[in-house]
Amino acid sequence: MSGTPDPLKDWAVAAWRDMFGDTTGPRGGQVRDDRPTGVRRFVPASPLTAVPAAVAFYSPNLVASATGNATALDALTQLHDYRWPLAVVTVPLIAADISRYRARRWRQMLDSMVRQSTGHLPTKITATPTAGGRTMRRARITMPRGAVIRPKQLEEFSRSVESAFGGSESWAMTVRHDARRDRLVITRTPIAPDTRSERQKSLQAALDGASIFSGPKVTVDSIDDSGIETGYRVGFEKSMNAGSPGFQMKVDEALASLAGPHESGRNWTTDWYPERGYLVMRLVTAMPTRVDHPLELVDENLRHLPYATGSADRIMFWDVSTSSNKPHCLIVGPTGGGKTSVIRTLLTEAARRGIPFVGVDPKMIELDGLEGYPGCGAIIYDALRAAMFVRALHTEMMARNAYIHQMKIEGSQLPLMIAVLDEFFILSGKWQRLAKTGDDETKALLKELDPLGAWADLAVLARSAGIRLLLGVQRPDASLFGGASGNARDNFGTRISLGNLSQDGALMMWGDSTVGREVDTSVKGRGIALGDDGNPVDAQMWWTPNVDKHPNKWNQLSGSEKAIIEGLLPVEAPQFTCYSPELAEFIESERALAKRARSHGSVPEPIVIGAGRGDEAAVSMAKRVPEPEPEPELDDDFADAIPASSVTAGQTVLIDDEDGELVPVTVDDVEVRRGRKGEVIETVLIVGTGRVKTRIVFDATGVVALPDPDLVGACA
Numbered sequence: 001m002s003g004t005p006d007p008l009k010d011w012a013v014a015a016w017r018d019m020f021g022d023t024t025g026p027r028g029g030q031v032r033d034d035r036p037t038g039v040r041r042f043v044p045a046s047p048l049t050a051v052p053a054a055v056a057f058y059s060p061n062l063v064a065s066a067t068g069n070a071t072a073l074d075a076l077t078q079l080h081d082y083r084w085p086l087a088v089v090t091v092p093l094i095a096a097d098i099s100r101y102r103a104r105r106w107r108q109m110l111d112s113m114v115r116q117s118t119g120h121l122p123t124k125i126t127a128t129p130t131a132g133g134r135t136m137r138r139a140r141i142t143m144p145r146g147a148v149i150r151p152k153q154l155e156e157f158s159r160s161v162e163s164a165f166g167g168s169e170s171w172a173m174t175v176r177h178d179a180r181r182d183r184l185v186i187t188r189t190p191i192a193p194d195t196r197s198e199r200q201k202s203l204q205a206a207l208d209g210a211s212i213f214s215g216p217k218v219t220v221d222s223i224d225d226s227g228i229e230t231g232y233r234v235g236f237e238k239s240m241n242a243g244s245p246g247f248q249m250k251v252d253e254a255l256a257s258l259a260g261p262h263e264s265g266r267n268w269t270t271d272w273y274p275e276r277g278y279l280v281m282r283l284v285t286a287m288p289t290r291v292d293h294p295l296e297l298v299d300e301n302l303r304h305l306p307y308a309t310g311s312a313d314r315i316m317f318w319d320v321s322t323s324s325n326k327p328h329c330l331i332v333g334p335t336g337g338g339k340t341s342v343i344r345t346l347l348t349e350a351a352r353r354g355i356p357f358v359g360v361d362p363k364m365i366e367l368d369g370l371e372g373y374p375g376c377g378a379i380i381y382d383a384l385r386a387a388m389f390v391r392a393l394h395t396e397m398m399a400r401n402a403y404i405h406q407m408k409i410e411g412s413q414l415p416l417m418i419a420v421l422d423e424f425f426i427l428s429g430k431w432q433r434l435a436k437t438g439d440d441e442t443k444a445l446l447k448e449l450d451p452l453g454a455w456a457d458l459a460v461l462a463r464s465a466g467i468r469l470l471l472g473v474q475r476p477d478a479s480l481f482g483g484a485s486g487n488a489r490d491n492f493g494t495r496i497s498l499g500n501l502s503q504d505g506a507l508m509m510w511g512d513s514t515v516g517r518e519v520d521t522s523v524k525g526r527g528i529a530l531g532d533d534g535n536p537v538d539a540q541m542w543w544t545p546n547v548d549k550h551p552n553k554w555n556q557l558s559g560s561e562k563a564i565i566e567g568l569l570p571v572e573a574p575q576f577t578c579y580s581p582e583l584a585e586f587i588e589s590e591r592a593l594a595k596r597a598r599s600h601g602s603v604p605e606p607i608v609i610g611a612g613r614g615d616e617a618a619v620s621m622a623k624r625v626p627e628p629e630p631e632p633e634l635d636d637d638f639a640d641a642i643p644a645s646s647v648t649a650g651q652t653v654l655i656d657d658e659d660g661e662l663v664p665v666t667v668d669d670v671e672v673r674r675g676r677k678g679e680v681i682e683t684v685l686i687v688g689t690g691r692v693k694t695r696i697v698f699d700a701t702g703v704v705a706l707p708d709p710d711l712v713g714a715c716a
């Protein structure tokens with residue numbers, strides 16, 4: 001047996017079998033598939049004319065051997081005369097035979113593929129070649145009636161069609177199962193050339209590979225003048241996920257890194273339209289690392305107080321108009337995060353728009369520079385006076401509502417005013433301590449004023465009276481939103497966070513535990529702000545220097561910072577209109593107190609304690625004040641305060657002893673009792689050493705004083 005392949009012999013054998021069938025029996029016990037095939041035997045038509053044509057051309061040579069046979073001679077002569085017509089007929093017949101032979105081979109292949117992949121025997125197969133005749137253009141395979149073809153079988157069949165009939169960059173074989181007609185249809189379909197850019201292709205491939213969207217489709221949304229793609233639209237099937245800010249943020253990041261840095265140096269940003277089932281990626285200038293407070297009126301709307309540049313060059317603003325659905329503003333930021341600068345930005349913007357304000361600054365170092373600024377009613381530092389102010393503000397709100405009712409006017413017709421409470425927990429801590437350790441008169445007064453109750457009312461009701469609240473805290477807490485009263489949370493709808501939030505904080509601020517967790521704290525003034533569309537966005541807060549003109553402050557500023565302050569000064573100071581004598585009197589008295597403090601006030605000069613010197617000179621007083629030293633205030637003994645429910649085991653806190661003195665203790669354990677909605681009802685701090693443990697109970701709004709500043713989320 002020779003192992004050398006002989007293609008000519010192979011072809012001849014195959015052609016013989018095609019024409020006359022296989023006469024050889026099964027060899028070596030092999031099982032042959034001898035079911036009747038739907039492919040008929042190939043019968044060539046060309047020999048019918050090819051043989052006579054050959055004889056006709058060859059007849060002059062045959063004449064000699066036919067001498068003496070007149071009939072044969074006559075037939076050969078006549079045949080010779082028809083040689084050309086016979087040749088002309090033979091050529092197309094041969095071409096047709098070749099084509100039919102090819103088509104039969106295809107049908108045979110398809111027949112065996114269908115048998116192998118589906119187990120069915122086709123009843124009829126037709127195969128049509130392309131115009132050139134070399135490749136198959138279309139095939140139709142009729143299956144037995146009711147033949148079931150499972151998806152896997154169809155897939156297997158498609159794969160074998162693809163490998164047998166190939167494909168190229170410009171065309172492919174597609175297989176379709178027409179179950180109604182029991183047919184398999186194979187079509188040679190042209191492939192449109194892929195003109196997509198590498199970026200579009202990689203976005204599409206990545207989205208196809210990930211399972212974040214179903215049916216994602218990336219198309220080009222915008223192209224710049226030089227033909228560079230500058231925007232993509234990603235269509236997807238609508239889903240619950242697509243509406244979640246946390247999900248959107250993650251997808252934004254992933255898409256931006258997949259799209260890679262753009263040739264223009266600009267950054268990718270994403271606008272979401274989940275209700276319409278698509279998002280648009282577009283380019284924006286990179287988020288600035290610092291934005292000085294612009295001197296021009298950035299937003300012409302006098303009820304919009306701008307304060308930051310958000311991603312995608314958006315101007316973030318606090319809408320203080322009566323129609324605003326986010327009337328009050330909450331700013332959360334750790335020490336040094338830039339909270340005070342945001343407050344200064346908002347208040348200077350308010351002043352240049354004719355809106356006056358009153359501030360409460362229990363730390364005495366945050367808002368003091370604004371004292372005397374045009375539009376500033378007063379800055380209150382003392383905790384008891386702050387409680388009086390909150391109550392007076394409540395009275396003002398009631399008086400304003402009565403005025404609106406009596407005069408039959410709209411709330412929007414009343415002049416606006418802003419009340420700022422900075423470092424709210426410190427203020428609460430001071431109120432809490434006064435209520436516990438103050439003298440009887442103070443305790444009674446504080447009880448009557450009930451500043452926390454008044455504040456909770458204001459949060460819900462002040463909006464329609466033209467009063468806007470601005471609350472500054474170091475960390476978010478549910479108690480800020482009025483505890484059980486859910487409305488208050490909506491009222492503090494304008495929210496800004498600086499630095500990094502805890503998981504709970506993020507959920508409280510942004511309704512998503514992932515937002516605001518990875519802010520670049522190396523950039524001062526970087527944070528998250530709520531866009532007017534209700535979505536939180538990255539934002540760079542504008543830098544507004546301390547507006548204090550006291551030489552000690554002013555001389556520290558650079559020329560450009562001084563120019564900002566000068567440029568922001570309103571031409572006309574906003575007027576302060578009070579509808580209640582209580583608030584008017586309070587502000588008057590506060591101003592008088594401030595004036596007196598400025599002219600008569602004195603603070604003790606610093607005492608410098610020498611390092612390691614035991615003699616008397618080690619303690620030197622630079623200058624003794626002639627007046628007797630004021631009693632040190634109880635309130636000033638703590639550096640910070642946080643909600644009791646935020647205290648963690650092992651933390652050092654300040655607790656009042658029997659004499660009303662704050663003493664540092666380490667918390668052993670914290671028990672927080674929560675209501676059905678997860679709201680804090682009561683917090684118990686367990687402190688003490690050895691077996692002697694003390695349980696200190698705090699209510700929902702209880703705060704705990706700290707010996708050091710709270711550094712949760714503090715900047716790098």
Ligand SMILES: Nc1ncnc2c1ncn2[C@@H]1O[C@H](COP(=O)(O)OP(=O)(O)OP(=O)(O)O)[C@@H](O)[C@H]1O
Binds near residue numbers: 335336342524540542
């Ligand atoms: N938006 C900003 N752009 C640039 N720098 C800023 C910005 N905000 C704050 N800074 C820088 O950070 C410093 C601290 O800012 P700021 O005093 O406003 O923080 P804070 O949150 O009020 O801190 P604290 O609560 O301790 O007073 C500023 O002196 C300034 O140098």
